[in-house]
Amino acid sequence: MSNLSSSKYRGYEADRSKYPEMKNGKAVIDLDSHKYTKIWQGPQHPGVTGNMSVELIVNGDEIVWAKTHVGYLHRAFEKLMERRKYIQCFPLVCRICVPEPDTNEYCVSAAMEDLAGITVPEKAQWLRTLNLEMSRIGSYLMWLGGQAGSLGMGAIAQWTVGMRDFWLDLFEEMTGGRVYHMYMIPGGVRKDLPDGFKERARDLIIRTRRLLSDVENTFISNALVKSRLQGLGIITPEMVDEFGIVGPNARAAGRGYDIRINNPYVKYDELDVKMITSTVGDAYARAQLRYNDLHQSLDLVSEILDRMPEEGAIQAEMPNLVNWKIPPGQTYVKAESTRGEHGFYMVSDGSEKPRRVFARGASYTHAISVLEKLAVNISISDLAGLMVSLHTCPPEIER
């Protein structure tokens, strides 16, 4: 019962002898006994990470049972894609994750290219890497705001989400869109960088670092944050395989697995990506890890800008995409999103529409199996912090 350590940390040892009574490893909860209360956190609640809800049974302010409910965002993207041509899938897939849509675009493009045997030109690969890494920065800044907000530090959330807006400005210059970009298409990317983009991006990196030093002083080094997050939601190394945990959640538990390093894609094999891990496994370790990963992403964007070729094709020779038929086959392409392994499984039957597309999001297990386990025995006031520290994103669960 790793979560009990959080109570222990605060000098409070939960008395498990009476509430709830355990039989065969399961808690016996009788709501009619008036010892428990059932409440819902979400779907409309500032403490949830999107349109999902957690059904809770609490004893006092301690959660004794939790169950995740999803379905508020189901838009049947996978079914819709089966009825659309390959190129028509792109306006759909970016909507699978709002803060970080580019990972979806990359995975779908790469899956189609893998099945069709298309090689993407060098410059387009660099542009894709830049786009992916920028989207990681945008997502981490939003997460940082969410984590601070979940602990009642709304000002930090406004700083980081405000800074994210400047990154969205860069996305707008680069792709034409702020939130959803539809930048990567089969064979390459849609546009080259506009004039002066690199200078503006370098300037923004400096401004972001300046903000992050403030965030470090007010959030990462804050004793209040430490007391709230240390010992909360501990993921043990054994849980990583058992629950299919990936990304920063797994790396904070000691599992050195980063797809950018282990299965490099686009230009990550030529970049200096470092494996950032921790062995503590609690919410504070995850916060520190993501903070360090954000710094690494800024380094990587800087490196990509330096190494970006000035000239070169941004699109491979492609057939007419309107009537594009892909040879039969199946593939799985994955990329490292800020939440972990994000992948697309695609099956083609040789026609001009995909036979089956499946989006594998990291939150699928983090927000359901893992959250339901880690939420038990914590205080109800810590649930929002726990959800954000797992970086749950409901749209990628429901698709």
Added chain:
Amino acid sequence: MEQLIKKIKGMVHLRAYGKQRDDLHFVTVDKAQLEMILAHLKNYEGFTHLAFLQAVDLLEEGKFRLIYMLYNYSTNVNLGVNVLIDRDNAEMNSIHKLWAHGWQYQRELHELFGIDFPDSPRVHESFVLEGWEEMPPMRRDFDTLEYSNRTFYQRPGRSTNDPAEYMKEKIYKNYPAAPVIRRDNE
């Protein structure tokens, strides 16, 4: 990887093997031998990570193809274990004892494809479709248009137009020939 495939061949009836990339391989095994080979791959071959479990509806063949996508952290290889099951009365053994999050995928497949996994915890709970009483919607023969025509209604006063005809009538009426888009280099 070749050695592993040889080993699998020696253990079970390997129906098919395919290599998509150096780090992505697919094998197809019999339904009865699936649990055994998954347990072996997890416990002895290092494929400890279950990335996902999904299904493809092969309507023409009257089958479902299930894909168990495994990953080996030490060799960095993905292995998709495929198994074909009958589409009618589709049923498969549960893997929740091998991976604690396996029940989630099984619950999803039960709801969206109608594949039953007896003994899987919470498999009959609803996932995203609360109160759904129709055919499982991810099956290929689920008629989405018929369903939406039957379930929803057009708001009065709204009509749909063929975009090409509509533009011809409303926008390009005064132009005798179709408009030509000129680009910068023309």
